[in-house]
Amino acid sequence: MTHVFSGLKFEEELRIVEEFGQWLVGVGVKTHDTRFSEMIDILRIIVQHYKDENMPELFEKYDEATLYVVLTEATAFVRIFFAFKKTKSHKLPRTKFKEMLKGPLLPWNESPDQANIQARNTLFELEMAALFKSAGLKISSYDDVEFRFKKKTFNVQCKRIHSPNMISENVSGAATQITRRMQGSNTKGLICICIDKLTEKEGWILQAENHQNAGLSLDQICRDFIHTNNHLWQNLVNTNILGTLIIMNAIALLNKPDSLLTNCRQATMDIIPRNIIHQQSDYRLIKDLSKKLLKPKAISSFCGS
Secondary structure, three states, X not given: OEEEEXXXXXXXXXXXXXXXXXXXXXXXXXXXXXXHHHHHHHHHHHHXXXXXXXXXXXXXXXXXXXXXXXXXXXXXXXXHHXXXXXXXXXXXXXXXXHHHOOOOOOHHHXXXXXXXXXXXXXXXXXXXXXXXXXXXXXXXXXXXXXXXXXXXXXXXXXXXOOOHHHHHHHXXXXXXXXXHHOOOXXXXXXEEEEOOOOOOOOOOEEEEOXXXXXXXXXXXXXXXXXXXXXXXXXXXXXXXXXXXXXXXXXXXXXXOOOOEEEXXXXXEEEEOXXXXXXXXXXXXXXXXXXXXXXXXXXXHHHOOO
């Protein structure tokens, strides 16, 4: 398990997000009148209150839910910008960039019936692509995220789970999608699950004494999720699906340093193959991939630290 706290101050994060907005416009992606522009407006207000040391007024103006969304999504956009800003123009996933800016500002205003959940699903896909790129992996496709590792192609299915009732359906759907896209034993599968909405922590600011205590709380949330649900992916028919990567975002208010409000992300890989003779090759493959993705250098770069 790896938990990482953002090393960026809010003022610096605002500067980078504004730069990302200019970069998007430069590559042909409209940002005006999208939730991206709404987010920047609120982020500017957060920065100003931080400068004025007037956080109580900020919490009166915006509830925890809105602050959570703005701060975590700003960090997500920073990750994506860092990963893609040096990519050659013809290789940029412009359609995905356009899609990720759509939808309502607050995710609890999303509704599958209104078909407005795809934007954040796309944002999560691009965040995962950013993680893989930051770890030095070559992305071969963005329609479904695919990358190469040790002469194998990994097909990745990213799922933001919206309710406990949808866990089984989402895992099963991801497995089916991976199986349809596999081209022989050289293709492996990876399921990525975002549990922010599932754990009902969106809009929740974790209060902790310090980074270590906050990290332990995030660890426990992910451990509980895996303990309860890993039977859904540990017994899949398709044995070429090698792991499930659990992602959770949070905002923490730390007593030490003095009243520090910070973004944090928990990333946990649950490995499917066992370290036994007939599964050893796949076990070592996903073990090595997990180390590459979750090593401090890769994930701190991914988080903008």
